[in-house]
Amino acid sequence: SQTIHQWPATLVQPVGSPLSLECTVEGTSNPNLYWYRQAAGRGLQLLFYSVGIGQISSEVPQNLSASRPQDRQFILSSKKLLLSDSGFYLCAWSLRWGHNEQFFGPGTRLTVL
């Protein structure tokens, strides 16, 4: 069966510090991978998606970046965090073809102080 991991579960970081969130998927190959951010009580905002190694598409211009160094590894980074980067970050995967369903990881709750 497929599993998606995210870490850390919670993170408190000062403004201006760097960020690295990691997501890994097990039990499937060539998945589509996604990073979402959810502000408190709000919907999911798509940040990045990837259809393959090294292939990253950005949905919203911001101070965040994403990388996919391996087929089942997706990393979200920032060089300098802003207060507005606080939120619930969710990684998700779907099958490459016929992907009606997205499978979400447990999420990382980031607080920038």
Place this chain on the structure above:
Amino acid sequence: GQSLEQPSEVTAVEGAIVQINCTYQTSGFYGLSWYQQHDGGAPTFLSYNGLDGLEETGRFSSFLSRSDSYGYLLLQELQMKDSASYFCAVREDSGGYQKVTFGTGTKLQVIP
């Protein structure tokens, strides 16, 4: 661009039926999905409609009308554990890639 509209909050009584509507505006529409998210948790998939009509999965049903750019999620025999946020999500073709865009969610409160 694309946009989705759904009510922000709905309250319903345990055992009753509730309908959560979703209207959308998008190009390259492919299908409509519904997700459930409990407070502090991750969204989980409920249903998908690629064609017009009703899809039923247990107590939950989902409907789509492509001509009206409209869909709904129907929850029957409501239980307290159904209290959660429900998101509609549009799957659309974006330059050969099928992208999913989520609505802002409807917070459902089930009361005794």
